[in-house]
Amino acid sequence: MRSSPPYSIIKTAFTAGMLAMIPLASHGAQDDRWLLPAFRCEPPPSGTAPIPPGPTMSLMSLLERKSEPKKKPVSENELLIKAAFDNTDWLLGDRGKRIKKRKPGSLDLCYRYVKTALLKAGIASHYLSGVSAKNAGPSLKHLGYVNTLKKSKKPIDPRSAPRGAILVYSGGQHGHIEIKTGKKGAGGFVSDYSSDVPITEIPELGGPQKNLIGIYVRR
Numbered sequence: 001m002r003s004s005p006p007y008s009i010i011k012t013a014f015t016a017g018m019l020a021m022i023p024l025a026s027h028g029a030q031d032d033r034w035l036l037p038a039f040r041c042e043p044p045p046s047g048t049a050p051i052p053p054g055p056t057m058s059l060m061s062l063l064e065r066k067s068e069p070k071k072k073p074v075s076e077n078e079l080l081i082k083a084a085f086d087n088t089d090w091l092l093g094d095r096g097k098r099i100k101k102r103k104p105g106s107l108d109l110c111y112r113y114v115k116t117a118l119l120k121a122g123i124a125s126h127y128l129s130g131v132s133a134k135n136a137g138p139s140l141k142h143l144g145y146v147n148t149l150k151k152s153k154k155p156i157d158p159r160s161a162p163r164g165a166i167l168v169y170s171g172g173q174h175g176h177i178e179i180k181t182g183k184k185g186a187g188g189f190v191s192d193y194s195s196d197v198p199i200t201e202i203p204e205l206g207g208p209q210k211n212l213i214g215i216y217v218r219r
Helices: 006-017 057-067 075-086 110-119 135-144
Strands: 090-092 098-100 145-147 166-171 177-181 194-197 213-216
Touching: 075 145, 075 177, 110 177, 135 145, 135 166, 135 213
Parallel strands: 090 194
Antiparallel strands: 090 098, 145 213, 166 177, 166 213
């Protein structure tokens, strides 16, 4: 009397959905009566079109693929921050002292550097027009950004902006623009330089003359 294949083999095959791909020879049996009708080694009924062979995969490789951890997609904010840091020429040290990072740069090119970061991050499909950072609002809105700054009689702390937000300031000839790199309530700002404090707290860069007029967040 022939014995049926072990229950563990049948259970494993059903769990992986690979019953049809397991060779009968692996069970050491030529009798396929224990298989379900759909998986028996019987010729198809006459008039039935043959099923073309498809790609096969071992049970072990299937289980390994299922156990692989899924990588989380990188958000646009993180791509923007990375692009801005990669492009930054200066680090700002104590008391606004410029610390050269790679090559000489100008602290009057904040808007140019933010435009480049938007382009490299894939948020902008082309290099934005415009010269003055304080007039960046319409261009940012065209990219899907919304000004979340609420009107207030008291000055708004730029640290209240969320990570990845673009901050726009008035004051001076062109104003200022920078990207928030820290979490909400914390420091961290980058444009053509990076700093732990917003420009409003850097007298050497004309900070006291700057007023926050926009906290732009992409919806």
